Amino acid sequence: MKKYHPSRKALMFIRIIIFAAAVALTVLARTYLAPYKIIMWTAIGICWALVVCFGLILIPLYFRRTVYCISSAEISKHSGMIYLSRTVMKFSAVQYITEIVTPLSRITALNFIIINALGGKILIPFLSSSDCDEISSLVSSQLRKRDG
Amino acid sequence: MAAIRFKIQRKSGVSRQHPIKLFSYTTRNFWLLLIPLARSVYALRFDLSRFSLWLKGAWLDIIVLFAIFAFAVIRYLSVFYKYDDEKLIIKKGIIADAFDTLFYGEIATLTVYQNLFFKIIGAAKVSVTTNAGTFSNTDITLITGAKQANRLFETVRLRSKADLTYSVSPRRLHLFFFSLIFSSTLSGVIIFSTLIIQVGKIIGNNLEKILFDSFNEVAMSLAVGIPPVAIGIAVVVGGGWLISFVANLLRYWRFIVSRRNNSIVIRSGILTRCSHFLNTGKINYIDLRQNFFTKIFRISSLHTHCAGYGGKGRELAVILPITTRHEINDTSHMLFPSYPQPKITQKPPLRNIMGYILAPLVASLVIPAAVFPLLYFFPSWRTAVIYSALIFEVPIVWEIIVQFMAFFTTGIGYENGFLTLKYCGLYSFHNIVMPVEKITKVTVYQSVFQYFSGNCHIKVYSQSDKTKSHYIKNMPLSETLEFFDKIGIDLYFNENPHTERNL
Numbered sequence: 001m002k003k004y005h006p007s008r009k010a011l012m013f014i015r016i017i018i019f020a021a022a023v024a025l026t027v028l029a030r031t032y033l034a035p036y037k038i039i040m041w042t043a044i045g046i047c048w049a050l051v052v053c054f055g056l057i058l059i060p061l062y063f064r065r066t067v068y069c070i071s072s073a074e075i076s077k078h079s080g081m082i083y084l085s086r087t088v089m090k091f092s093a094v095q096y097i098t099e100i101v102t103p104l105s106r107i108t109a110l111n112f113i114i115i116n117a118l119g120g121k122i123l124i125p126f127l128s129s130s131d132c133d134e135i136s137s138l139v140s141s142q143l144r145k146r147d148g
Numbered sequence: 149m150a151a152i153r154f155k156i157q158r159k160s161g162v163s164r165q166h167p168i169k170l171f172s173y174t175t176r177n178f179w180l181l182l183i184p185l186a187r188s189v190y191a192l193r194f195d196l197s198r199f200s201l202w203l204k205g206a207w208l209d210i211i212v213l214f215a216i217f218a219f220a221v222i223r224y225l226s227v228f229y230k231y232d233d234e235k236l237i238i239k240k241g242i243i244a245d246a247f248d249t250l251f252y253g254e255i256a257t258l259t260v261y262q263n264l265f266f267k268i269i270g271a272a273k274v275s276v277t278t279n280a281g282t283f284s285n286t287d288i289t290l291i292t293g294a295k296q297a298n299r300l301f302e303t304v305r306l307r308s309k310a311d312l313t314y315s316v317s318p319r320r321l322h323l324f325f326f327s328l329i330f331s332s333t334l335s336g337v338i339i340f341s342t343l344i345i346q347v348g349k350i351i352g353n354n355l356e357k358i359l360f361d362s363f364n365e366v367a368m369s370l371a372v373g374i375p376p377v378a379i380g381i382a383v384v385v386g387g388g389w390l391i392s393f394v395a396n397l398l399r400y401w402r403f404i405v406s407r408r409n410n411s412i413v414i415r416s417g418i419l420t421r422c423s424h425f426l427n428t429g430k431i432n433y434i435d436l437r438q439n440f441f442t443k444i445f446r447i448s449s450l451h452t453h454c455a456g457y458g459g460k461g462r463e464l465a466v467i468l469p470i471t472t473r474h475e476i477n478d479t480s481h482m483l484f485p486s487y488p489q490p491k492i493t494q495k496p497p498l499r500n501i502m503g504y505i506l507a508p509l510v511a512s513l514v515i516p517a518a519v520f521p522l523l524y525f526f527p528s529w530r531t532a533v534i535y536s537a538l539i540f541e542v543p544i545v546w547e548i549i550v551q552f553m554a555f556f557t558t559g560i561g562y563e564n565g566f567l568t569l570k571y572c573g574l575y576s577f578h579n580i581v582m583p584v585e586k587i588t589k590v591t592v593y594q595s596v597f598q599y600f601s602g603n604c605h606i607k608v609y610s611q612s613d614k615t616k617s618h619y620i621k622n623m624p625l626s627e628t629l630e631f632f633d634k635i636g637i638d639l640y641f642n643e644n645p646h647t648e649r650n651l
Binding site for chain 2: 067073074076078080082083084085086087088089090092093117118119120121122
């Protein structure tokens with residue numbers, strides 16, 4: 001069984017995006033909500049509270065908890081932010097895989113694999129480029145072996 | 149030339165669809181364009197001078213109509229089909245030919261459908277579904293002559309070698325109660341609304357206006373001490389349910405199901421006659437379905453999940469409409485001899501009962517709590533607020549009762565390669581028996597509270613052309629992990645007591 005984890009680069013990139021979005025929203029609030037001080041400060045407060053909550057607690061927790069295991073018999077995923085989940089999909093049920101590679105994914109590590117089966121699918125997000133290629137060829141070779 | 153080629157092809161067993169299919173290849177609005185054209189021609193009263201003037205203005209519309217029809221003819225002429233003892237071949241394509249070859253062994257469901265209109269013109273609709281749901285729905289749909297359709301159906305049906313045929317036909321009274329229980333207001337309202345909208349497109353909005361005015365009059369006349377809006381809602385709910393009931397009764401009357409080795413044949417319907425052929429190897433699971441009252445009276449209906457059967461329109465994937473539990477057990481044993489009786493070995497512990505009734509309980513308290521501030525701020529809406537609160541409160545209280553019962557009947561079990569799942573989805577109780585090899589995915593969820601209490605929710609995904617899951621609430625985590633590990637599904641994480649499998 002081979003284990004994979006989401007890439008730390010993706011976590012860093014998401015944190016940057018969240019921070020940039022929060023800064024942009026703060027500037028917009030200061031610009032357009034300036035006459036309504038209470039609403040402005042409430043909006044800014046909520047925005048930064050969400051940044052702290054997601055950027056510093058929940059999303060890092062998700063990255064820490066998430067593990068993907070691929071063996072010859074099954075694919076399993078253990079993850080969760082607020083809800084913990086454990087998912088197992090038998091290889092015999094897998095039909096095909098979809099690989100999603102975003103621009104600059106070597107830097108951002110925003111690579112996704114969707115493993116499709118009859119009646120369900122597993123999403124494997126935030127993979128580094130090397131992990132993405134490895135999982136993709138692993139699953140493909142298993143499918144080829146299964147179909148003779 | 150096309151006629152000669154067609155004749156030669158007919159001799160070698162190749163056929164075309166019924167000519168009525170031609171009209172489904174035109175656009176949906178084709179007929180709406182024809183009506184103003186016909187009106188214009190009639191208004192001209194065949195006066196040649198006015199006709200040429202009209203032609204000068206309408207020539208583009210006429211060309212478009214001819215182009216639509218011509219394209220439909222080309223599409224119709226480009227589709228052929230042929231079948232023998234082992235396969236069905238369909239040829240499609242105008243510029244490039246595409247051949248679909250379908251071996252009968254791969255068919256999950258084959259349905260022959262003949263409504264009143266098709267009966268009159270001697271046509272039938274043949275739908276073929278397989279489990280190949282990878283990139284798109286693989287339904288093959290042909291409109292053929294009725295004799296051709298029946299011949300194809302018999303060819304596929306007789307392919308299964310069988311010495312013994314088991315048939316069962318439910319009693320008429322049972323079919324009546326089945327339609328009574330499985331009718332829904334929503335489907336009745338959808339049927340009625342579709343009819344009004346489609347008729348309105350042809351004859352204008354007069355019918356809609358007449359119906360709306362009549363509806364208002366009835367609501368006002370019955371509104372003695374009850375707000376008209378409540379009467380209106382009651383009329384919609386009652387009327388919608390009645391339409392759905394009649395539609396279900398007509399659909400499932402003369403229901404007969406037969407088992408023949410590796411196939412099941414189901415025929416039903418009066419005005420619209422449906423025949424379904426199901427490959428038992430492609431059946432994903434069977435489901436003994438009950439609601440609260442049928443559970444108390446120990447009656448249920450037997451449903452199945454097989455790609456292509458049920459799910460279209462308001463069709464239910466029913467194998468045996470409502471009957472006693474004893475008859476269901478006997479019949480399911482004859483129709484599905486390898487399937488065990490549904491028995492559960494893991495149940496939720498007593499301490500988990502709040503997980504079932506807490507959410508609807510909270511909702512049932514929130515609604516009356518919300519009434520008081522609404523009455524304070526909007527006193528003139530008193531009657532409407534109270535009646536709306538009642539309308540929302542009744543189904544929630546009912547849900548509490550149903551979930552209380554669900555707690556005592558929920559569980560999972562395993563026997564001889566079959567997984568049993570018993571759970572309650574909204575107001576419906578399900579007893580699923582599924583071969584283990586039909587499981588696609590299993591997911592176990594834990595909320596923060598469940599993490600500390602050692603419980604979990606389970607979702608089992610079965611093979612299907614769409615995503616199909618079965619949700620079992622509040623089971624003990626350690627027993628659940630052990631249970632699935634025994635049937636070969638390793639959900640353990642760091643607590644895995646077994647050695648890891650290597651690639």
